[in-house]
Amino acid sequence: MKPTELVTGLPGHPTHPPLTDVTIGLYTGAAAFAVLSALGVAEQNLAVAWWLALLAALVATVPTAVTGLLDWLKITRGTPLWRTATAHLLAMVTATVVFLVAAIVGHGGYVDREVTTGALLLTLAGFALLTLGGWLGGTVVFVHGMRVLGEKDRPTADAVRPDATNNSAGGAPQQGLTRAGEGRHG
Numbered sequence: 001m002k003p004t005e006l007v008t009g010l011p012g013h014p015t016h017p018p019l020t021d022v023t024i025g026l027y028t029g030a031a032a033f034a035v036l037s038a039l040g041v042a043e044q045n046l047a048v049a050w051w052l053a054l055l056a057a058l059v060a061t062v063p064t065a066v067t068g069l070l071d072w073l074k075i076t077r078g079t080p081l082w083r084t085a086t087a088h089l090l091a092m093v094t095a096t097v098v099f100l101v102a103a104i105v106g107h108g109g110y111v112d113r114e115v116t117t118g119a120l121l122l123t124l125a126g127f128a129l130l131t132l133g134g135w136l137g138g139t140v141v142f143v144h145g146m147r148v149l150g151e152k153d154r155p156t157a158d159a160v161r162p163d164a165t166n167n168s169a170g171g172a173p174q175q176g177l178t179r180a181g182e183g184r185h186g
């Protein structure tokens, strides 16, 4: 294992995607709590839950963004994959800034146990940007195939640990991105 793989993950097991699940889950919870609180459902409790979920999501964003950034740095500049991944980066950074502003603007409301209109609108705007960024991230993986090995016929014992063997099913796992920029990437 290369030292950087401790952060970016092994071939076939990148760390960025599972971290995005945690981050997106927390932001989604925050948005849902904000809407429900604004609608008067357990208003005070969900206002507290909204702000704490937002805070947890912002913390989770740090390792998520770092792992994504390390993968992004391996992409060849100017390729279609790079353009899609850069659009993903911009959408996610913008979403993060909007959520951060929502947490700062909404802190007073959190103390008073209410989600203010401004904080609600900022949370929803952040969520819209997060959805756009998630769509673009999905494009990076499921359309361009970044970090996908795609070895359907690889025996299960090898497939669960694709870096353990060297090319048992017609193709050595690829580490990071190559000059080609697209296709199968470890």
Ligand code: HEM
Binding pocket: 014, 015, 016, 017, 018, 020, 023, 024, 061, 064, 065, 066, 067, 068, 069, 070, 071, 072, 085, 088, 089, 092, 093, 096, 133, 134, 137, 138, 140, 141, 146, 147
């Ligand atoms: C809040 C922060 C972020 C979230 C929630 C997020 C979310 C996602 C999602 C949903 C995917 C598709 C993978 C899947 O469906 O499991 C993805 C892939 C990807 N994202 Fe992000 N992303 C974030 C930040 C970043 C940043 C800042 C960068 C680059 C600087 C980045 C670069 C990438 C790359 C290169 C991929 C392709 C797959 C991989 O490398 O693991 N992401 N991201």
